[in-house]
Amino acid sequence: MPDIRKAVTAAWEAAWDRGEIDALDAIIDPGYIRESAGSGTTSGLAELKLDILDVRGAFPDLHTTVDKLIVDDDDFAVFWTSTGTFTNALAAVPATGRRVQTRGSNQGTLRNGLVTYERVTWDQSELLADLGVPSLRSAFEGDVPEPVIDDLSGALSADALKGFNRQFFTGVTVVTTVDAEGVPRGLAANSYASISLEPPLVLICVQKTSSTYPALFQATHLGINILSNQQRSTVATFASKTPDKFASLQWHGGAHGSPLIDGSSAAIEAEIKERFQAKTHTVFIAKVTQSELSDAVPMIYKSGHFFDGASLDEL
Ligand SMILES: Cc1cc2nc3c(=O)[nH]c(=O)nc-3n(C[C@H](O)[C@H](O)[C@H](O)COP(=O)(O)O)c2cc1C
16 A cells, blocks of 8 residues: 555645646545535535646646645544635636635545545635635636625615715715736725724725726725815716826826825825625725825715815815
């Protein structure tokens, strides 16, 4: 019988680190069952191989270390750590280009020296916080129901909520970033909220259909500009899908390159810390790294109308 420790480590590294998925055939029993400790779902060797190829597609430099392998007769446990760079999109989730690390353990049984059953315990939270998806499988397969944390459906009509929102006065911001080619991007947004002063956290909600969204999702930093009563045409530009929204604008880059628009009432640059998924939108949580204030009077927005923040006259 081959040394199970050496065989498992070699096949594991071949499959996960180099994509040689058929190396698993040497250590896995034909009746192999893989169970997820979290969801209780089971799969076989073919699904495991496809999962490995999917994960390696998104993280081509994936590297897995077998931290500990314990074998006790026909029982075994493997403790592992994987690191990789999120280089290619995972289903609908754009790559962030960031290195992520995830750890897990597999406990299982052997039959004739081959792995016949595995129960995989994997705390996905570290990895998923960076990916911004609720579960890895839901990122691959849109039709697999996600574990229900909260059912967001309800009897309230869209009109009722619209009516509620129309009673709320806000300012108007332009959220900006630069894309991978260094091109400035941005959209008008009134979903800005301050979260805390210590640490200095803010949030903004962005619709995933926004053309600015992929650049924002991949960015490390973003800019938030509070528009002034002199910038009515700037709102129109940034609430549109005009290709070069910055063409006739004066702006300067923050310390990390985020466009800060001249003439705004105030502007911040912030480092993106979290990307929470809220169905059609992503909630970006960012830590403010730079802040600029001017005397320009801010613009006010209510139910489709824009007002001067000092005189309250409609703009
Ligand atoms: C006052 C106002 C507030 C808006 N707030 C948001 C917002 O918070 N989040 C969002 O995703 N879109 C918001 N929008 C809509 C976007 O600005 C609009 O969809 C824009 O065309 C997006 O541009 P893009 O697709 O080029 O990124 C708002 C529009 C206006 C006029």
